[in-house]
Amino acid sequence: MTQYQGADPSALDELVRRISPPLLRYFGASRVVWNDAEDLLQDCWIRIHRSRHTYRSSEPVMPWIYAIARHTRLDAYRKRRRLESREVLVAKLPEPHQTVPQSAAEPAALEHLIASLPESQREVIVMLKVAGMSLEEVAKATSSTVGAVKQKAHRAYATLRRALGKDKENAS
Amino acid sequence: MQASPRDAELERQLETWGASQSDRELSPEIRRKVQGILTSSLTPVKPLPSQRTLFFEFLAVFTACAAGLIAIVDKTGFHLMTTAQLASMAAILAGGGILFSLIIAWQMVPGSRRRFPLSPALALSGFGVFGGIMLLFPWRTSGAFVPEGWPCAAMELMIAVPAAVVFWLLARRGALFASAGLGAALTGSAAFLALAPLQTQCMFQQAPHLLVWHAGTAVILIGVGALAGDCSRRFGRPFR
Numbered sequence: 180m181t182q183y184q185g186a187d188p189s190a191l192d193e194l195v196r197r198i199s200p201p202l203l204r205y206f207g208a209s210r211v212v213w214n215d216a217e218d219l220l221q222d223c224w225i226r227i228h229r230s231r232h233t234y235r236s237s238e239p240v241m242p243w244i245y246a247i248a249r250h251t252r253l254d255a256y257r258k259r260r261r262l263e264s265r266e267v268l269v270a271k272l273p274e275p276h277q278t279v280p281q282s283a284a285e286p287a288a289l290e291h292l293i294a295s296l297p298e299s300q301r302e303v304i305v306m307l308k309v310a311g312m313s314l315e316e317v318a319k320a321t322s323s324t325v326g327a328v329k330q331k332a333h334r335a336y337a338t339l340r341r342a343l344g345k346d347k348e349n350a351s
Numbered sequence: 352m353q354a355s356p357r358d359a360e361l362e363r364q365l366e367t368w369g370a371s372q373s374d375r376e377l378s379p380e381i382r383r384k385v386q387g388i389l390t391s392s393l394t395p396v397k398p399l400p401s402q403r404t405l406f407f408e409f410l411a412v413f414t415a416c417a418a419g420l421i422a423i424v425d426k427t428g429f430h431l432m433t434t435a436q437l438a439s440m441a442a443i444l445a446g447g448g449i450l451f452s453l454i455i456a457w458q459m460v461p462g463s464r465r466r467f468p469l470s471p472a473l474a475l476s477g478f479g480v481f482g483g484i485m486l487l488f489p490w491r492t493s494g495a496f497v498p499e500g501w502p503c504a505a506m507e508l509m510i511a512v513p514a515a516v517v518f519w520l521l522a523r524r525g526a527l528f529a530s531a532g533l534g535a536a537l538t539g540s541a542a543f544l545a546l547a548p549l550q551t552q553c554m555f556q557q558a559p560h561l562l563v564w565h566a567g568t569a570v571i572l573i574g575v576g577a578l579a580g581d582c583s584r585r586f587g588r589p590f591r
Contacts, residue, residue, distance in 0.1 A: 193384065195386050199377045215496040217381050224385045232396040233460050233525050250461075250528045289368045308369035319462045329470065336579035340361055 181236045195224065201310055202248055208309045215255070223251040241312060242319035249302065249320060259272035292342045303328055399525060402463055403458050405465070409452035412521065413544055416514060417448070420548035428553040436487045436556070443479045444547050450476055451540035456517065458533045459525025470533045478538065480546075480566045488558040499555055500564035506552075506566045507545045515541035515576065534580020535573050540568035 182190035202223060206216035226247050234243050293301055306317045314332075318325045399405070429437070450472055457463045493499060518537045549565055 184396050184398055186393045188390055188393060191389055191393060192386055195382060195389070199382060199385065203377050220377070220381065221385055221388070224389060228389045228392065230461060235398055235401060235460070237401070238462070243460075244462075246461035261586075263514045264366075275585070289364050293368070304365070311369070315464075319464050319480045322457070322465055324465055324468055336361060339365075343361065343364075 246318035405456040417547040447543035454536040510545035511541040529583035531577040531581040534576035538576025
């Protein structure tokens with residue numbers, strides 16, 4: 180990162196090669212379609228590039244990267260919501276076919292449950308489980324405190340546990 | 352993340368889900384595109400100073416501006432205050448300056464560690480000012496509450512608005528993400544800066560006057576800053 184700040188092209192290539200896959204997974208796991216995730220990744224890299232002077236070598240790089248990625252995602256989400264609020268349906272669309280997960284243990288079923296979590300709780304779960312960050316790193320990336328991150332994680336766990344319990348009751 | 356035993360099953364499922372996300376890979380075309388865009392504008396940059404240095408920079412600007420303004424204004428209020436009132440108000444205003452400088456320095460660097468939540472810190476500064484005035488100053492008013500008060504509010508605005516612009520110009524060197532907290536911190540810092548010369552000059556050292564025309568104007572300024580930050584966040588306009 181320090182070499183990148185010094186305009187070393189090989190450092191930039193290495194950084195893009197190493198950081199892009201986890202960033203793409205982060206965007207992909209955040210309820211966006213895959214093409215949007217690639218657009219978000221490009222937007223995020225442009226923001227990282229413009230903000231590269233704010234990184235300090237004494238600090239870990241991942242919370243810094245994910246703080247920028249988080250704002251990229253939130254800005255895109257707000258932009259989409261604004262556009263959707265202005266859209267007018269000219270005809271009633273057919274109801275999409277609902278695919279009910281066979282078992283709550285399937286990752287797809289869990290993904291469905293995670294998608295239904297409140298935004299702030301889902302974000303913490305994605306950072307902890309997909310990006311593999313520690314509580315301290317998530318707190319830094321979300322401009323929050325470790326206590327607040329723990330609280331959100333516990334609430335998310337409680338919601339998921341309840342939902343999975345209900346699924347099991349329905350299945351039996 | 353340490354899970355309790357009853358979370359073990361859920362933890363296992365979350366680990367499986369997290370691992371399943373790793374299957375997604377970046378296409379070489381996108382990677383080349385990103386590298387191409389960034390390489391074309393790759394120039395050396397000077398890293399921002401440490402968060403501690405940024406904090407002291409803001410505090411130094413706050414202190415220098417407050418001291419400069421105190422030096423040029425009339426000292427009627429200074430002579431009217433008791434030692435306890437003077438010391439307490441100086442401590443409250445300095446505390447506000449430290450708090451807001453710390454918050455702005457945090458906001459300048461993405462991924463900075465936050466040691467305490469923002470809202471209680473803002474509430475604490477409010478309680479400090481209002482509580483201090485209510486306890487330290489006499490509860491009496493003269494007949495002309497409004498005619499005596501509005502010049503103080505106008506003076507506070509005349510100092511605070513340009514000061515907020517100066518703080519924003521200093522802060523925008525960082526990677527600012529618009530938020531209500533940042534807006535409140537910028538105008539809060541400016542309001543506390545304006546309160547220092549106002550307190551030194553004002554000849555009406557009475558609790559109702561200070562609460563309404565001094566502290567009340569500061570609350571309005573902080574509210575306007577928070578609203579501006581929130582609108583900027585909602586409508587996608589960054590602060591820089």
